[in-house]
Amino acid sequence: MTALDNSAITYDSEIREGVLGRSYRALSVGIVSVVLLIAFEATAVGTAMPVAARELDGVSLYAFAFSGYFTTSLFGMVLAGQWSDRRGPVGALTGGIVAFAAGLLVSGTAGVMWLFILGRAVQGLGGGLVIVALYVVVGRAYPEPLRPAIMAAFAASWVVPSVVGPLAAGVVTEQLGWRWVFVGIPVLVVFPLALALPQIRRRAAGPVDAGREAGAFDRRRIRLALAISLGAGLLQYAAQDLRWVSLVPGVVGAALLVPAVLGLLPRGTYRAARGLPSVVLLRGVAAGSFIGAESFVPLMLVTQRGLAPTLAGLSLAAGGATWALASWVQSRSRVEPYRERLMTVGMLLVAAAIATAPSVLLPAVPVWTVAVAWAFGCFGMGLVISSTSVFLLHLSAPEEAGTNSAALQISDGLSNILLLAVGGAAFAALGGGDVTHSVTHSAAEAATTSHPAAFAVVFLPMASVALLGAWVTTRLRERES
Incomplete structure (x- = not known):
């Protein structure tokens, strides 16, 4: 038996044993x-x-x-x-x-x-x-x-x-x-x-390539990384202070951020080019829309429906289990041929959950509606987030896995920052800032403070972004020639 045969047997044995073998x-x-x-x-x-x-x-x-x-x-x-x-x-x-x-x-x-x-x-x-x-x-x-x-x-x-x-x-x-x-x-x-x-x-x-110089870092990418961090920080600062003077750090932040993003993400990401660019874009669209909406759920339940903060937070707890369940589903070998379809379904579930959440602004809608909707939304996220990671590694050459993984995480983190900043600014502009004061009062007092438009202007655009993600899932593989 040759060394190649032994290697193949070892490989097959490790696959059968699984990750806990x-x-x-x-x-x-x-x-x-x-x-x-x-x-x-x-x-x-x-x-x-x-x-x-x-x-x-x-x-x-x-x-x-x-x-x-x-x-x-x-x-x-x-x-x-x-x-x-x-x-x-x-x-x-x-x-x-x-x-x-x-x-x-x-x-x-x-x-x-x-x-x-x-x-x-x-x-x-x-x-x-x-x-x-x-x-x-x-x-x-x-x-x-x-x-x-x-x-x-x-x-x-x-x-x-x-x-x-x-x-x-x-x-x-x-x-x-x-x-x-x-x-x-x-x-x-x-x-x-x-x-x-x-x-x-x-x-x-x-290093994957033994001939590559160990210390040869790409200085241009490091400079772009500094620019993206500083730009994101300035934009966050501007979004938290709605005075006219905040336009200055906002403009400077955008001037730093835009070229840095274009330089650090795969070419064509912003236009959903097929293959790796769309995988990276999808990660940002999914994470940003979901986290941007989720951040406002407890506040909405406390101030608009009078729930205690602990109970409002626990309303999202079931989502952890459904997220893990969906991640397990996507890991099954039998679903591999249907991965893109599962991701499309996942983004539709995310969009539906985000769009359903503000229905509790209507007194006739039970507050547990949010918990049910968010459980389905988290199931959708479990299908999408784990699958984007699998897709990315599949499409990356070994020597590019680090750079591409960084791009995926940048898309995730940056979209969270930007969509939270935009959502927070819209929320504050429609009087949402007054809502936070009611958190310090009793639940009964909180429930009397009504700012439904401030919450609706956060959730509905986030749902639209998630729907855009459903379209991006159709562009994850390059066309076969």
Whole structure:
């Protein structure tokens, strides 16, 4: 038996074993645990953030604690793509986890709000590095038939944190203080890192092209990454301050952002060119429309229907389970021939969920309508998000996996920033800013504050964007010649 035959037998055996078989168990558990911790942090921080801002006398800077994370993560994504393609994903992954943990510690020990925001910015840089490096690990370490399954595992790792995270963070914040929500997580990172790193070094270390100079980073892309981060930050600032003077940072931000986006995303992304450009565009359209709408659901339920904040947040909890279920469905080998159709169905479900949510502005519509609609919307997202990752790795040459994964994540993160900024500005322009004051009053008082148009102007355009995504799903493969 030849070495080639032995290699084929080993390959077939690993495929049959799956992502939790002996060959991949340590790697799978390690990298999924990293995603689990990031998911827990993301869902827990929102609970502790209001208390932190109040104690640090920084409520006026509250939005920057979120935008600081997102803007630096954009730079981290591009840097990770360059780093992973040229030196392998190990350095980007470990550096990202270290930065993520360091940012948590800085925020958790901050004595003033600006230092807290600095910690969030460092944390965002780490998060951007980690997410792209993990995609490169999947592309290099797992054979193509196993990639849908590990992507489904990534999605499933968000289920428990989406339910337990806010509740656990609330208990910790009340009993021990908000700082423990931040300083407790870095300790937990050690185990998954120790478990996964040996396997990553064995299966995915080093550049794909041994002849490529290890340190030859594309300086133009790094400059564009800085421009996209700064531009996104300026646009967010302008959207949060609706005075005429805010046009200046808004125009400067757009001037930086537009050429940077055109330079960092695949050519033809903005016009939905077939193949990779449409995959990248779809990711942004799906994530931006859904997250842009979801961010306003709890506020709408509290201020317009009088729900308690905890109950309003839990109305979205079932979505974590349906998202994971859909990710599992797309990972089945038997559905592979129908992947594009599933993604079309997914985007239609997302659009329908977003369009249905504001129906609860009518008193006759039961509030549980949102929970049901959002469960279906999350099912649609589970079909789309995991599948875009699978498509991207399928269409990427090994030496381009980092750059293309960075483009996918940039599309995701940037669309969240821009659509949230646009939605927030429209919301504020129609009197939505007055709604937030009612959150501090009783549920009965909140319910008397009526600003339905402010919410409708957020949800209905987001639903239209999601419908556009359904069309983009028809352009994911290039025409056969």
